[in-house]
Amino acid sequence: MTYDHQETGGPAGETPEVVTFGESMGLMMPTGAKGIEYSAAFEKSFAGAESNVAIGLARLGHRAGWFGHLGDDPLGRYTLKQIRGEGVDVSRARLVAGVPTGLIIREVVSGKSSVYYYRRHSAASLMRPEHLDEAYIAGAKLLHVTGITPALSETCRETVREAVRLARKHGVKVCFDPNLRLKLWSAAEARPFLLGLAEEADYFLPGLDELQLLYETDRFDDVIDRLRRLKAVSIVKGGGDRTYVVEGETVTEVPYFKAEKVVDTVGAGDGFCAGFIAGLLRRLPHAEAVRLGNLIGSMVVQAAGDWEGLPTWEQAQAAMNNERHVER
Known part of the structure; x- marks a missing residue:
């Protein structure tokens, strides 16, 4: 296999405010109401928690960089072009010859979403610590990582660990979404690594x-007590109709924004992360950054697709201010 370094991305001389990395994959979905087994037509897109967050940040007006390995194949080239086209810096992404881009096929049958992964031995699973660009990470304000990447392979685990070490070395804040995927590893396998990362995160x-x-x-009080022991500001999603901000002994509740119509819940968590990080970059208080994250998440679920419903800053502001849409 060979590695082709992509010299592409954002405007020359502009360092990303946020750097993230991981696996982005080709995505196929049946175009109609039929499931995969009975559908003859599929819609092509791409998916990836980290690239979703990067796209969300770019649309909200921030400089975001994403890197990872994609196969030097049609799906890999398509995915790289799409992420770049959203204004994300992909100058450290690589197309790797001889290995495939991962693929995800998703269906919704009788209101239930099912996902099938084809990512074993994918280009992304071959990422190693030596592929990291220390200066690129050092130049950012924040490094965002998830628990998906370390589940791909032992070398990916080492790469995430090293990226966090480099961020801490250079005073770059670390944001960590565990994004636990039980189809990739069991809770028992994931637990020591993910909890270790939580102890390193800001x-x-x-x-x-x-x-x-x-x-x-299952005891909520026990969960909060464990979070209080971390140095991180912990943001707990999915707590009924609110998000919790745990900061030392203080727990703040931030209500959700009600979605007018839920179309597709996939990508809501990534939208939340993008909104929250945008709030941090804009120096909002933590509760207000969470409120922005809640808003972006509610907007994402009202559109189909993993990242297509991510709003621009103007759209988010209009929704925040309840501005009436003028059609014509």
Whole structure:
């Protein structure tokens, strides 16, 4: 296999405010109401938690960089062009010859969403610590990582660990979304690594259901008590109709924004992360940054697709201010 370094991305001389990395994959979905087995037509797109966050930040007016490995194949080239086209810096992304881009096929049947992954031995699973650009990470204000990348392979695990080490070395804040994927590894396998990353993070963004699995308890008070021991500001998603901000002994509740119509819940968490990080970059208080994250998440679920519903800053502001849409 060979590695082709892509010298592409954002405007020359502009360092991303936020750097993130991981696996982006080709995405196929049946175009109609039929499931995969009975559908003859599929819609092509791409998906990836980290690239979703980068696209969300770019649309909200921030400089975001995403890197990872894609196969030097039609899906890889398509995905790289799409991410670049959204204004994300992909100058450290690589197309790798001889190995495939991962693929995800998603269907919704009788209101239930099912996902099928084809990512074993993908280009992304071959990422290694030596592929990291220390100066690129050092130049950012914040590094965003998820628990998906370390689940791909042992070398990916080492790469995430090293990226966090480099960020801490250079005073770059670390934002960590555990994004636990039980189709990739079990809770028992994931627990020590993800909880270790939580101890290193400045911002920890788990879902309540993830915390119950990681901490092995259903008791809300026990979960909060564990979070209080972290140095991170913890943002707990999925707590009924509110998000919790745990900062030392203080717990703040931030209500959700009600979605007028839920079309597709996939990507809501990534939208939340993008909104929250945008709030941090705009120096909003943590509760206000969470409020912005809640808003972006509610907007994402009202559109189909993993990233297509991510709003621009102007659209987010209009929604925040309840501005009436003028059609013509």
